[in-house]
Amino acid sequence: MITPAHYMILSAALFVIGIIGVMTRRNIIIVLMSIELILNAVNINLVAFSSQVQNGIGQVFAIFVIAVAAAETAVGLGIILAFYRNKETVNIDEMSIMRW
Amino acid sequence: MAEAIAFYTLSALIIGFAILVITTREAVHSVLFLVLNLLCVAMLYVLLHAQFLAVIQVLVYVGGIVVLYLFVVMLVNLKRPAEANRDPRRRGRLGVVLSALILGELAAIAAWGFAVPSAAAPGPGLRADNVEQIGMLLYTDYLIPFEVASILLLVAMVGAIVLAKREAR
Numbered sequence: 001m002i003t004p005a006h007y008m009i010l011s012a013a014l015f016v017i018g019i020i021g022v023m024t025r026r027n028i029i030i031v032l033m034s035i036e037l038i039l040n041a042v043n044i045n046l047v048a049f050s051s052q053v054q055n056g057i058g059q060v061f062a063i064f065v066i067a068v069a070a071a072e073t074a075v076g077l078g079i080i081l082a083f084y085r086n087k088e089t090v091n092i093d094e095m096s097i098m099r100w
Numbered sequence: 101m102a103e104a105i106a107f108y109t110l111s112a113l114i115i116g117f118a119i120l121v122i123t124t125r126e127a128v129h130s131v132l133f134l135v136l137n138l139l140c141v142a143m144l145y146v147l148l149h150a151q152f153l154a155v156i157q158v159l160v161y162v163g164g165i166v167v168l169y170l171f172v173v174m175l176v177n178l179k180r181p182a183e184a185n186r187d188p189r190r191r192g193r194l195g196v197v198l199s200a201l202i203l204g205e206l207a208a209i210a211a212w213g214f215a216v217p218s219a220a221a222p223g224p225g226l227r228a229d230n231v232e233q234i235g236m237l238l239y240t241d242y243l244i245p246f247e248v249a250s251i252l253l254l255v256a257m258v259g260a261i262v263l264a265k266r267e268a269r
Contacts, residue, residue, distance in 0.1 A: 001104070002103055002104055002107045003214060004214065005210045005211065005213070005214035006107065006111075007148075008206070008209075008210035008213075008214075009206075009207055009210050010111045010114065010115070012203055012206035012207055012210065013115055013203060014114060014115065014118055015202075015206070016199045016200070016202055016203040016206070017115070017118040017119060017122060018118070018122075019195075019199045019202065020122060020195060020196055020199045021121065021122030023192070023195030023196075023198075023199070024122070024192045024195050024196065025122060027127055029127050029130075029169065029172060029173060029176070030121075030122065030127060030130050032169075033121055033122075033130060033131070033134050033169065034121070034122055036134065036138075036161075036165070037118050037121065037122075037134075037137070040137075040138065040141050043141070043153075044141065044144065047145055047148050047150045047153060048148060050148075050150065051148040051149055051150070056230075056233045056234050056237050057237060057241075057242075059150050059152070059153050059230075059234055060234060060237045060238055060242050062150075062153055063153065063156060063234070063238070064245060064249055066156060066157070066160050066161070067249045067252065067253060068249070068252065069161075069165065070160060070164065070165055070253065070256070071252050071253055071255075071256030072256075073165050073168055073169070074168065074256045074257065074259075074260040075256050075259050075260050075263065077168055077169070077171075077172045077260070077264075078259065078260035078261075078262075078263030078264040079263055080172060080176065081172060081175065081176070081263070081264045082263045082264060084175075084176050085266075090176055
């Protein structure tokens with residue numbers, strides 16, 4: 001029997017893998033992909049609970065999460081391209097021009 | 101039983117591909133593993149009776165977002181790998197330990213929360229016509245969030261074009 005707890009644990013594992021990616025990788029493209037993993041973990045939770053309480057609202061919110069993820073990716077990749085054109089790097093350790 | 105087998109297989113694939121996404125050296129390989137990961141998540145949605153969301157996942161993520169990533173990986177032609185110079189101030193091991201702590205915390209919440217099964221409020225019920233149900237929700241109760249999401253996408257599109265455009269000289 002697969003309960004929502006199983007889905008929550010899967011989602012937590014995916015979330016933590018995404019966090020590890022954000023914190024340990026230096027290539028900003030891979031950091032953005034790790035953020036996609038985190039958003040997917042959130043979506044799994046939303047859909048699992050939507051299925052548990054027999055209600056479609058969770059799936060509606062998962063659609064909003066996908067829309068926000070698409071917007072975030074478009075802007076993030078635009079920033080990466082603009083930065084790469086100026087600095088010739090995608091290493092986040094070198095992206096410190098706005099650090100105080 | 102069949103559901104359990106499908107769930108555990110898909111979970112193993114999702115976790116495995118996610119680990120490959122963050123561990124492979126080549127950015128292109130990472131993007132391709134992300135495709136496989138997102139496809140497995142779409143299959144998980146089918147398992148949860150969210151067929152419409154599974155289709156959206158394949159269309160938007162695999163068809164749109166990942167292609168965008170591939171374009172950028174190809175455009176950003178790296179002469180030296182991004183991971184080459186190590187910053188001594190970054191603490192990768194500490195990050196992994198803290199992440200493991202968060203995982204333990206989340207798993208404990210999940211385990212304790214479901215030890216006492218709460219009586220879930222019976223909703224209107226998930227019907228077989230998943231698309232119709234989500235369409236009804238989106239265009240009635242959630243119309244304003246839906247329109248706000250469309251404005252967000254428009255703003256993001258304009259912003260991405262402005263950011264990526266070369267300045268006219």
